Amino acid sequence: MLERHNVRTRWFHAGVYLTVLILLGTGWWLTLGREGQPSVLSRMVGLPDTEVHLWVGWGFTGLAAAGVLLGWRAAWTVLADSVRFRRSDLRWFARWPVAVLTGRFRRHDGHFDPGQRIANLVMVGLLLALTISGIGLWAVSGGPTFVWFNRVHRWSTYLLTPVVVGHIVIAAGVLPGYRGAWRAMHLGGRLQRDTARRLWPGWLERHEQPAGRGRQRGGRRVGPPP
Numbered sequence: 326m327l328e329r330h331n332v333r334t335r336w337f338h339a340g341v342y343l344t345v346l347i348l349l350g351t352g353w354w355l356t357l358g359r360e361g362q363p364s365v366l367s368r369m370v371g372l373p374d375t376e377v378h379l380w381v382g383w384g385f386t387g388l389a390a391a392g393v394l395l396g397w398r399a400a401w402t403v404l405a406d407s408v409r410f411r412r413s414d415l416r417w418f419a420r421w422p423v424a425v426l427t428g429r430f431r432r433h434d435g436h437f438d439p440g441q442r443i444a445n446l447v448m449v450g451l452l453l454a455l456t457i458s459g460i461g462l463w464a465v466s467g468g469p470t471f472v473w474f475n476r477v478h479r480w481s482t483y484l485l486t487p488v489v490v491g492h493i494v495i496a497a498g499v500l501p502g503y504r505g506a507w508r509a510m511h512l513g514g515r516l517q518r519d520t521a522r523r524l525w526p527g528w529l530e531r532h533e534q535p536a537g538r539g540r541q542r543g544g545r546r547v548g549p550p551p
């Protein structure tokens with residue numbers, strides 16, 4: 326059994342997805358014009374949906390800021406791996422549609438697979454746009470700036486929704502190729518070696534090299550798992 330992410334990262338991830346799921350739910354509720362009709366969550370906490378959304382929005386903003394400030398090293402590792410692309414990743418993508426069913430992915434060397442790297446960048450970019458425009462909507466009460474913040478906030482929601490749904494379907498391991506992936510983040514984060522070999526072969530090799538030897542990539546030392 327292998328630990329791919331430490332306990333702090335797993336708790337941070339759980340906090341992010343709980344707040345993002347509530348923000349997506351309440352955001353869609355508002356944008357579909359249900360503001361006058363309190364949702365189940367709104368009735369449970371006794372606040373209008375707009376306020377639930379804003380409070381959870383502040384919670385998400387605080388969590389993201391704390392994550393970057395306190396976990397800057399892990400945040401940097403995730404970002405640095407996500408922007409790194411090799412020519413061989415194109416072959417990984419060509420095989421991907423079949424591999425999600427068979428589990429026979431082409432080799433890649435990243436901490437994340439090439440698809441997850443793109444999803445990471447898209448999610449970070451859109452969540453940043455949502456946070457800035459959300460604070461803008463709260464701070465500005467009308468006029469063209471408000472209209473722009475609203476446009477950015479809505480369009481980021483439309484784009485983020487399918488990416489988050491795809492991320493959940495893949496990470497939950499319901500597709501045969503990704504079976505066992507959810508273990509990397511849940512229930513103690515203990516991952517089977519076979520799952521790691523199938524999904525993250527380069528990471529597994531670096532992880533299993535004796536300390537002090539290897540654990541290097543492109544001449545640079547690789548830090549602890551985020």
Ligand code: HEM
Pocket residue numbers: 345348349351352353355356357375378379381382383385386452455456458459460462463475478479482485
């Ligand atoms: C995953 C992140 C988020 C999503 C998906 C999301 C989505 C949405 C959507 C769809 C709306 C309705 C827009 C409309 O139709 O006019 C909305 C409204 C709003 N959001 Fe967000 N949002 C997110 C994060 C945030 C954050 C971080 C903040 C601020 C800290 C925020 C503050 C607001 C405010 C102030 C409104 C206007 C509510 C009102 O009508 O009074 N949002 N959001």
